[in-house]
Amino acid sequence: GAVVSQHPSWVICKSGTSVKIECRSLDFQATTMFWYRQFPKQSLMLMATSNEGSKATYEQGVEKDKFLINHASLTLSTLTVTSAHPEDSSFYICSAAIDGQETQYFGPGTRLLVL
Amino acid sequence: GQNIDQPTEMTATEGAIVQINCTYQTSGFNGLFWYQQHAGEAPTFLSYNVLDGLEEKGRFSSFLSRSKGYSYLLLKELQMKDSASYLCAVRESNYQLIWGAGTKLIIKP
Numbered sequence: 622g623a624v625v626s627q628h629p630s631w632v633i634c635k636s637g638t639s640v641k642i643e644c645r646s647l648d649f650q651a652t653t654m655f656w657y658r659q660f661p662k663q664s665l666m667l668m669a670t671s672n673e674g675s676k677a678t679y680e681q682g683v684e685k686d687k688f689l690i691n692h693a694s695l696t697l698s699t700l701t702v703t704s705a706h707p708e709d710s711s712f713y714i715c716s717a718a719i720d721g722q723e724t725q726y727f728g729p730g731t732r733l734l735v736l
Numbered sequence: 737g738q739n740i741d742q743p744t745e746m747t748a749t750e751g752a753i754v755q756i757n758c759t760y761q762t763s764g765f766n767g768l769f770w771y772q773q774h775a776g777e778a779p780t781f782l783s784y785n786v787l788d789g790l791e792e793k794g795r796f797s798s799f800l801s802r803s804k805g806y807s808y809l810l811l812k813e814l815q816m817k818d819s820a821s822y823l824c825a826v827r828e829s830n831y832q833l834i835w836g837a838g839t840k841l842i843i844k845p
Contacts, residue, residue: 655833664837665779665823714778724769725833730778 627728644715650695651717659712705735740836747842756809764829771823819843
């Protein structure tokens with residue numbers, strides 16, 4: 622149990638385009654989902670905390686207008702990278718927490734390459 | 737301020753035991769997590785400690801001392817597939833996770 626999926630797993634796009642990444646909890650409901658970014662050989666960096674039915678809470682330094690997060694249901698959160706640039710190329714990982722439980726379960730990640 | 741320290745890299749031999757330490761200074765404490773991350777993959781959950789002491793789960797054990805701001809992950813009977821990065825993360829009072837930079841563990845035959 623506690624499986625989190627992400628789609629797509631790989632995306633290559635041109636500079637200036639927008640990319641949407643989906644995060645789904647497959648066998649549980651997640652009131653809260655988290656979005657992380659990881660550059661090569663660096664630690665995970667929390668970008669935002671997404672709560673179902675309300676606005677996401679962004680970490681300092683993360684542009685909310687560039688990284689749009691929508692948590693429309695208890696099983697789906699989306700991250701849209703708007704007007705992507707090469708510096709946005711990274712590994713984007715989502716996680717979800719089962720209501721009332723401690724552990725975050727991670728999706729497999731989405732590798733974004735902006736040309 | 738917030739700070740989590742763990743060694744950058746460790747090397748161990750197949751079949752041996754290795755201990756990966758993590759020290760932390762955070763705003764409050766609501767639990768400490770260990771995750772394993774293979775290169776190019778997302779992290780997978782290993783253990784969770786919120787009370788002092790040792791939690792054992794198969795070949796992996798995790799220890800916590802809240803008074804010392806210290807935890808370790810103990811891996812026994814090392815296998816080649818254990819080569820990965822091991823991430824320590826602390827949950828603060830506001831339930832946010834603060835991540836360490838990870839320890840890259842290299843297993844040699």
